[in-house]
Amino acid sequence: MNMIKEKDLFSPIQLGQYTLKNRIIMAPLTRCRAVNNIPIEMNRIYYQQRASAGLIITEGTQISQQGAGYPNTPGIYNHKQIKAWQKITEAVHARDGRIFLQLWHVGRVSYPGIQPNEEPPVAPSAIKAEGDYVQPRALEIYDIDEIVLDYKDAADNALAAGFDGVEVHAANGYLIDQFLRDATNKRDDKYGGDYKNRSRFLFKVLEAVIAVWGSDRVGLRLSPTNSFNGMSDSNPEALFKYVVAGLNPLNLAYLHILEGSIHVADESIASSSFDARSLRDVYTGTYIANNGYNKESANQAIATGSADLVSFGDLFISNPDLPERFLQNAALNQTDLDTRYGGDEKGYIDYPMLEPLAI
Ligand SMILES: Cc1cc2nc3c(=O)[nH]c(=O)nc-3n(C[C@H](O)[C@H](O)[C@H](O)COP(=O)(O)O)c2cc1C
Structure with missing residues (x-):
């Protein structure tokens, strides 16, 4: 009798034009260790150490x-940044890895002193984020057109830097998410109001980025029920089902969903009737699940079809x-919370590997 093996984290998978070696994806992680918004040598080592992921985002x-929005985060808008990222993509490719660049605009979530010339940060509406953030100014229509062009230029730069693709960051309360959800979008023009209008900016950005990369090398990240950065929506289910149905014809490389909220104890999310995992059933393409998974729950999600990766x-x-470590059932290192954001090599490139890399 033929035993059909259940799919798991180690089953190969096609992602757009790439065959991945496993379904274990490195989620995007801001580590605040660039200098002058330019990646440095230790960033290269960090990514190369992680090249055995099926895909690094x-x-x-x-x-x-x-x-x-934050100190020491990298950019992809000037020549020095492109050159620095080139070293990183080469290092990952040298270890047979794949790497997508996450394209980010923080919108209103910008600390004092980060914006050039003390200009205010920008947002769909002039609503300040809670905490130490700066009061934003509401974008004019022509500003929005310029930002779409910035996305296109950044996508061009990512191509020049040797990435395998890009992920559009439309999650976690940053600019695109600020347009999508109605707590932060009070506009009364074509970019505000009903959820179709609030989604317009996202689809324009996707169109611009796809024009550079082709749809099969573009991924998208959403976090429909994440309250991080003071986000909420009066009807997230209607909004995000509309968005995801609109993604289907685009044939993106993948849809990456942060399920639930990264504020674990958030009551408004806990009591919300909408489960972001239901978007899996609306989406016809490749689905990456995220948030709080371990080896067992991830294997189960893949075996039952509630996620592809x-x-x-x-x-x-x-x-x-x-x-x-997953393959060998080896013990896992614990994360040092104090060194997650900012600092030096400690808590960044010094976590032990089973077999240290010669880099
Ligand atoms: C230190 C840190 C930095 C993060 N930076 C980003 C980021 O740059 N972009 C993003 O989309 N999510 C970011 N996230 C969210 C993670 O990608 C992920 O959604 C979250 O850690 C939950 O997944 P996990 O339970 O596997 O850690 C960050 C999370 C952490 C802990």
């Missing part, structure tokens, strides 16, 4: 100076060789 990377955030911070 880089940390959020600013499409423009205006798109920056699973991305891991915290586990990849502390386990550069996560696929090998």
Whole structure:
């Protein structure tokens, strides 16, 4: 009798034009260790150590100076940045890895002193994010057109830097998400109001980026029920089902969903009737699930078809060789929370590997 093996994290899979070696995806992780918004040598080592992932999705990377919100995050809008990222993509490819760049504009979520010339950050509406953030100004229509062009230029730069594709970051309360959800979008023009209008900016950005890369090398990240950065929507189910149905004809490389909320104890999410995992059934393409998965729950999600691939955030911070550890059922290193954002090599490139790499 032929035994049909269940699909698991180690079953090969086609992602757009790439055959991945496993379904273990490195989630995008801001680590605040670039210098002057330019990646440095230790960033190259960090990504090369993690090249055994089926796909690396880089940390959020600013499409423009205006798109920056935090100190020491990298960009992809100037020549030095392109050159620096080239070294990283080469290092990942040398270890037979694949790497997509996450394209990021923070919108209103910008700390004091980050925007050039003390300009205010920009947002769909002039609503300040809670915390130490700066009061934003509402975008004019012509500003929006310029930002779409910035996405296109950043996509061009990512191509020049040797990436395998790009992920459009439309999650976690940053600019595109600020347009999508009605807590932050109070516009009364074609970019605000009903959910069709609120989705318009996202689809324009996707169109611009697809024009550079082709749809099968473009992924998209959404976080429909994540309250991080003060986000909410009055009807997330209607909004995100509309968005995902609109994605189907685009044939993207993948849809990457942060399920639930990264504020685990968030009551508004816990009591919300909408389960973001239901979007899996609306989407006809390749689905990457994220948030709180471990080896067992990820294998189960893949075996039951509730995900095609699973991305891991915290586990990849502390386990550069996560696929090998999963394969061997080896113990996992714990993540040091104090060194997640910013700092030096400690908590960045010094997590032990089962077999140290010669880099
Ligand atoms: C230190 C840190 C930085 C993060 N940076 C990003 C980022 O740049 N872009 C993004 O989309 N998500 C970011 N996230 C969210 C992660 O990609 C992921 O959704 C989250 O860690 C939940 O997955 P996990 O339970 O596997 O860690 C970050 C999370 C952490 C812990």
